[in-house]
Amino acid sequence: MAPAPLSPIKVGHIADVQELRKSKPTTIPERFVRDKTERPTLAPAPLSPNAIPIVDFSKLTKGNNDDEVHGEILKLATACEKWGFFQVINHEIELSLLESTENMAEQFFMLPLEEKQKYPMAPGTVQGYGQAFVFSEDQKLDWCNMFALGVEPQHIRNPKLWPTKPAKFSETIDVYSREVRKLCNNLLKYIAISLGLRQNVFAEMFGVAVQAIRMNYYPPCSRPDLVLGLSPHSDGSALTVLQQGKGNSIGLQILKDNSWVPVKPIPNALVINIGDTIEVLTNGKYKSVEHRAVTHKEKDRLSIVTFYAPSYEMELGPMQELMDENNPCKYRRYNHGEYSKHYVTNKLQGKKTLEFAKIQT
Numbered sequence: 520m521a522p523a524p525l526s527p528i529k530v531g532h533i534a535d536v537q538e539l540r541k542s543k544p545t546t547i548p549e550r551f552v553r554d555k556t557e558r559p560t561l562a563p564a565p566l567s568p569n570a571i572p573i574v575d576f577s578k579l580t581k582g583n584n585d586d587e588v589h590g591e592i593l594k595l596a597t598a599c600e601k602w603g604f605f606q607v608i609n610h611e612i613e614l615s616l617l618e619s620t621e622n623m624a625e626q627f628f629m630l631p632l633e634e635k636q637k638y639p640m641a642p643g644t645v646q647g648y649g650q651a652f653v654f655s656e657d658q659k660l661d662w663c664n665m666f667a668l669g670v671e672p673q674h675i676r677n678p679k680l681w682p683t684k685p686a687k688f689s690e691t692i693d694v695y696s697r698e699v700r701k702l703c704n705n706l707l708k709y710i711a712i713s714l715g716l717r718q719n720v721f722a723e724m725f726g727v728a729v730q731a732i733r734m735n736y737y738p739p740c741s742r743p744d745l746v747l748g749l750s751p752h753s754d755g756s757a758l759t760v761l762q763q764g765k766g767n768s769i770g771l772q773i774l775k776d777n778s779w780v781p782v783k784p785i786p787n788a789l790v791i792n793i794g795d796t797i798e799v800l801t802n803g804k805y806k807s808v809e810h811r812a813v814t815h816k817e818k819d820r821l822s823i824v825t826f827y828a829p830s831y832e833m834e835l836g837p838m839q840e841l842m843d844e845n846n847p848c849k850y851r852r853y854n855h856g857e858y859s860k861h862y863v864t865n866k867l868q869g870k871k872t873l874e875f876a877k878i879q880t
């Protein structure tokens with residue numbers, strides 16, 4: 520069952536942050552100013568910025584010997600278990616494709632507002648141009664413009680939302696999405712192996728996987744200490760693939776041991792994170808980790824995010840192989856379509872959405 524749009528909801532006026540920024544306001548509109556407890560810490564976190572594990576995909580697929588392959592699988596396992604995040608290098612996606620996709624996204628955001636507004640994200644929905652996850656007039660807004668599209672399978676696409684400008688946008692997103700889909704498939708095989716499972720276990724459980732793309736554009740903000748680029752959340756997907764803009768500016772932060780750790784972009788690498796689905800399937804062994812984006816005083820930032828998830832038809836729950844008397848079942852079985860609907864009809868609020876599946880103890 521696909522997530523259905525909500526009945527009309529009142530979200531008040533959602534200012535377009537790129538337009539707001541044009542007037543270089545020294546005072547930030549109240550709706551963007553976070554409560555004191557939510558404001559970002561912009562000072563460098565105590566951990567070194569490169570603490571996020573790095574996984575070399577070429578060592579997984581064609582390591583020189585068994586030791587090299589096993590070593591990399593072990594790295595992958597540690598990354599998924601302890602961090603929920605890693606950066607993947609040598610991922611086999613052409614760098615020219617990463618670049619052209621980034622250029623397309625950037626060109627789209629630089630179009631006049633009237634052009635972008637031809638593809639509006641209706642309140643309560645998640646596809647199109649605008650701000651997703653806003654459900655009330657008093658909800659704080661993120662310092663971000665988003666453009667999101669359902670990609671696969673075809674029935675989740677809304678062709679009216681695929682832009683005609685810039686030329687080649689749709690073509691590029693299609694080619695990019697096919698490559699990212701292959702990468703997700705392959706990573707899931709190695710993730711299965713890292714858990715001691717058959718390599719096709721996830722592919723069999725997912726059916727025809729749902730894939731969506733979201734481009735996030737964060738303009739500079741004169742008071743980055745007061746606003747958030749993107750509210751803290753975990754992703755509802757199985758895997759998320761994030762491409763950070765070539766400007767290489769830090770903005771993504773992940774919550775590790777109660778402190779926000781910045782993810783320093785590695786040129787040409789992709790950031791991968793475990794989503795709620797893998798947390799549930801592994802009975803919490805591999806975790807979907809809370810993350811957020813912060814803004815910068817002078818620099819803008821672009822991220823291109825792919826969500827890869829099971830088909831809406833699939834019924835999911837923790838895998839038998841990962842439960843025993845020491846690891847009792849932590850999540851109930853549910854239909855992924857229902858989880859998707861729950862996810863997209865709630866505001867981003869840390870890992871709250873996953874309570875949908877948690878067995879209360």
Ligand SMILES: COC(=O)C(/C=C/C1=C(C)CCCC1(C)C)=C/O[C@H]1C=C(C)C(=O)O1
Pocket residue numbers: 522645646651667668669670675729730731732733752754755756757826827828829858859860862863
């Ligand atoms: C922060 O997460 C999201 O924005 C998001 C949205 C994904 C979607 C679209 C942009 C359009 C098509 C539907 C879909 C919900 C996939 C996250 O995606 C995750 C959340 C769930 C649930 C999921 O399956 O992927």
Ligand SMILES: O=C(O)CCC(=O)C(=O)O
Pocket residue numbers: 733735749754761770771810811812821822824
């Ligand atoms: O822009 C980023 O770095 C974070 C994006 C993200 O977490 C998301 O789109 O779900």
Ligand SMILES: [Fe+2]
Pocket residue numbers: 752753754759810
């Ligand atoms: Fe995310």
